[in-house]
Amino acid sequence: MGTPTDASRARPGRKSPRIDPPAPISVGFVLVPDFPLMAYSAAVEPMRAANTLSGCTLYEWWHAAPDGGTVRASNGIEILTDVDVGSAKRGTDRIFVCAGGNPASFVDPALFAWLRALAHGGATIGGISGGPYLLARAGLLDGRRCTLHWEHVPAFEENFPGIDVVRSLFEVEKKRVTCSGGIAALDMMLHLIERDHGPGLAAGVSDWFLHNQMREGLSPQRMDLRMRFGVRDPRVLRVLAAMENNLETPLSKDVLAGLANVSTRQLERLFRDLMDRSLHRHYLDLRLDRAHQLRRESALPAAEIAAATGFLNSDELTRAERRRRDFGAEA
Structure with a gap:
């Protein structure tokens, strides 16, 4: 026999006690031009589903953009905003800045001041995909731990060395929430819904x-190395991981071979057979890709980018980039 409900305990002729739904949680989205639509959708749709499944309005949301009006996502779809940046938006519980493309080049003092004012008013401030970059620019991540999309991490670490970056799906730390983007925004929202409503x-x-x-x-944000490269040999996997973790000071072939516990000649043969490219070519491409990211997403001088990617100077980096461009990735 089940536990008596409130209705069964009520006296005959009396209605069951009415349980009012909680006040809706107000969530704002600040969409920066070229924002990633998938990450935005993965953040807003769980709230819609929560409202539908619960039968009541648990969440309400609004949109703002730096220039107001409509704001275009990276795939060309436009969202109509309904709140102006700088307006006194009282009662907002959470604000998420959603950005993609090249957040390192985005500077908007008015938006940053507004975000600081909202944070000062008690709102939880979040960033999605490249959004944490803007929060850092606004001074809202000082002394805190955060995450952001792996593509933006190298430049972020160069520009904000005092901020602890974790390569995770999302981070929730008191009044700050950061998310790496993509479908990780769904995982973040599920975590918040669980915290809000069970x-x-x-x-x-x-x-x-x-x-x-x-x-x-x-x-982790990224696929396991086995999935990413279709390689299962543990010797090659150890070397691949070591390469990705040592771009500023590249490891020698002898050291890499030692990690694999094989000779350098055998390691070269493994790379040719399993990766269809040379050991040197793979390592060089990793470093050149990192240099490209830093050049695109930071204001670092060429000499510092070269140093951060294991080149003696900017001239050596330029020559390596030119060779790859002129002769192809497998040159």
Whole structure:
């Protein structure tokens, strides 16, 4: 026999006690031109689903953009904003800045001041994909831990060495929430829905979107190396990981061979057979890709970019880039 409900305990002829739904949580989205639509959708749609599944308005949301009006996503779709940057938006609980493209080049003192004012008013401030870059520019991540999309991490670390960057899906630290973007925004929102309204509703929303595993915030952003390169040989995997972790001071072939516990000749043969490219070519491309990211997303001088990617000077970096451009990635 089940536990008596409030209705069964009520006296005959009396109505069951009315349970009012909680006040809606107000969420703002600041969309920067060329924002990633997938990350934005993965953040807003779980709130819609939570409202639908619960049968009441648990969340309300609004949109703003630096220039107001409509703001275009990276795929060309436009969102109509309904709040002006700088307006006194009282009662907002959370604000998420969603940015993509090249957030390092975005500077908007008026927007940054508004975000600081909202934070001072008690709102939780969040960043999605490249959004944490803008929060750092606004001084809202000082002394805090954050995450952002892996593509933006190298330039971010160069520009904000005092901020602790974690390569996770999302980070929730008191009044700051940062997310690496993509479908990780769904995992972040499921975490917040669980915190707001319990695990049952969060699981229901996850199931609604055919998302059969709610990932923890500290889950890795990127695919496992085995999946990314289609390689299962543990010797090559150790070398690949070492290369990615040592771009500023490249490891010698002898050191890499030692990590694989093979000779340099055998390691070269493994790379040719399993990666279809030379050991040197793969390592060089990793460094050149990092240099390209830093050049695009930071204001570092050429000499510092060269030093950060293991080149003796900017001239050596330029020559390596020219050779790749002129002769192709496998030159």
